[in-house]
Amino acid sequence: MRISGFASGLDIDAMVKELMKAQRAPLDKLSQQRTVVEWQQEQYRDINIKMVDFRNNKLFSYGMSDQISAKQVNVTGNTNAVSAAAVSGATTGSMTIEVTKLASAASLTSGPGTGPVDTNLSLSALKAAGAVNYDSADQSITINGNKITFDENTDTLASLVKKINSNSGANVNAFLDSTTGKMSITSKTTGAASTVAVSGDVLGRFNLTVSKAGADAEVKINGIETTRSSNTFTENGVAITLNAVSGGAATTLNVTGNTDKTLETIKSFIADYNSLLDTVNGKLNEQRYLKYQPLTDEQRTGMSDDEIKLWESKAKSGLLYNDSTLSQAISSMRLSSITDVVIDGKNVNLTSLGITTGDYTSRGKLVIQDENKLRAAIEADPDKVMKFFAQQTKETDSVKKASPTNPDNGLFNRLSNNIMAALDGMYQKAGTSKLSTDANAAFSPTSLLGSQLRDIDTRMSNLTDRLTDIENNYYKQFTAMETAMNRYNAQASSLFGASQ
Structure with missing residues (x-):
């Protein structure tokens, strides 16, 4: 805290502040550079999040056989x-099912009941x-074999039954x-191996004397007699549920391709693919306004909130213009989509499925040009369509395996490799995560932009120390001036007093 200007009558603080403006210009410039780097990191992270979601969630889901096939x-x-x-x-084809007997669970049931009983009274009262x-x-x-304990003062028959039913081991x-006053205890599993064994006096009065053994289901599948422990089981990718005895009338299950669902999956993939392209292309081609730099604190004080928002939207624009990492990612994605996939020795491409990359204005977006052609391809050979998208290469060489033109790799796997390469590039450049979709995830300090931030911080710290020295020197000079003026005034007063 300084008090100055008494002798000269000058506003020393204001003068020093004006003198320091020019000195602080390099520091303001470094602060603006730092803000630009931070904005770049944030924009990389926004794209990174969308790429991680597309690769790890959407592509993975679309590649599941129950989606694309x-x-x-x-x-x-x-x-x-x-x-x-x-x-x-599920395997395409048909099978016949004839149910001779349904599976049943083992159980214990009361013989004669005890008569009405209050299930809400404590066990001690009962x-x-x-x-x-x-x-x-x-x-x-x-x-x-599973022991279930109770408290006779707080538990009731109702709560005891609840404890029994919630005990996973008892099953x-x-x-x-x-x-x-009748009770039944039934195994949660069916089949000849299911059992119900109860010991303990508390249920003795309910006369659990009627015992029924579990039984396997008896079925005839494609003419072959067999048994199953449950009425629900899976055969050849078909989840089968036995509901009743057939009575001599067989059931036929015919497995066919679900063209509508496959078509819906392809449409959803194209929409997500195009959305990712839009996001990346938007940043690659965003206009840069070099005259708009991040605002300093002093500049902000003279602007309204709307003016600040408009200014910063211009300042943030074009920070990833023609970025090499993103440009390479887009190029690889386009190359992956137009390159043939070899399926059972034959080349298959998007055009043969009625899908194109559109004209040059669409910047590589996929377009279903002929939906009837795509539907016909799915109906004619659903496995071929599935393999075009989801086939996995047998290539062992890591470079060839990840190539966007690997002929043995389906489109989904090519794109997955492309995006992983882009995520690696953004991690090295901006320090973004290769796995997280968290918008607040920390940046790696070892990245290129992280190193730039550390360098800027060091330069700002050194410059701040230097500016502090300069400011203190200005005050010393003005203090010396004030001291000299005080002496002059004192001498003048002395001489004036002597002359009187």
Whole structure:
């Protein structure tokens, strides 16, 4: 805190501030450079997030066989006995199912009931009334080897049944009818191997004496008699559910390609691919306004919020104009999409599927030029269409394997490799994450831009120290002037007093 200007009557602080303006210009310029680098990192991260999402989420999902090679099951014949749905790896063709016997679960059921019972009374109260009986020293019940404990003062029959049903090891469903006092305990799994073994006095009064063993389902699949432990099972990629005994009337399951779903998957892929291209091309071709630099704190004080927002939108524009990393990514993506894929010794390309890259104004976007042609290709050979997009190369050489023109690699895998290369490039240049879609993820300090920021910070720190020395020197000079003027004034006063 300085007090100056008493002798001269000058505003020393204002004068020093004006003198320092020119001295601070290099520091302001460094601060602006730092802001530009930070903006570049943020813009790289925005693109990085979209690329990671496209590669790790969208491409991965589209590459699943139940998406790009979707199947459907048509059920005919005895539709009441069997229901079915295609799952991953479903094989085109048909099979017949005839149900002789449904699978059932082992169970224990009450013989004569105890009569009405209040399931909301505590077990100790029920014991006192003679509705249940157990040794208070052992407040537990064991089902299928799993011990389930209870508290006679806080637990009721209702809460005990809930504990039984929620015990995963016991693997049973218990039901108590409060009107008749009858109980049943049934295994959650079906088949001959299912069991229900109960020990413990607390349920003794419910007379769990009616025992029923579990049984396997008996079916005939394509004329072959076989058994299954459950009424739900999978065969040849078809999830089959047995609902009733066939009674001699077989059910036919016919697995065919789901053209509509495959077409929908391809359309969704194209939309996401084009959206990514739009984002990257938008940054590559964004106009740069060199006259608009980041605002200094002093410049901001004289502007409104709207003026600041408009200015910064211009200052942020074009920071990734013609960026080499992004340009290479776009080039590789376009090359991947126009290069043939070799499937069973034959070349297949997008054009043969009715898809093109559009004219030059679309900047490489994919366009379904002939949807009928694409639909016909899917219906004629769905496996070929699936392989064009999702086929994986057997190439072992890492460079050839990742090439955008690898003829054995499907389009999805080519694009995945392209984007991984772009993510590597952005990581090295801007320090962005190759896996995260977090908009607040930290940047790696070892990147090129990270190194630039460290260099700028060092220069700013050194320059700030130098400016502090210059400012202090100005004040010293003005203080010396004030001191000299004080002496002069003192001498003048002395001489004037002597002359009087």
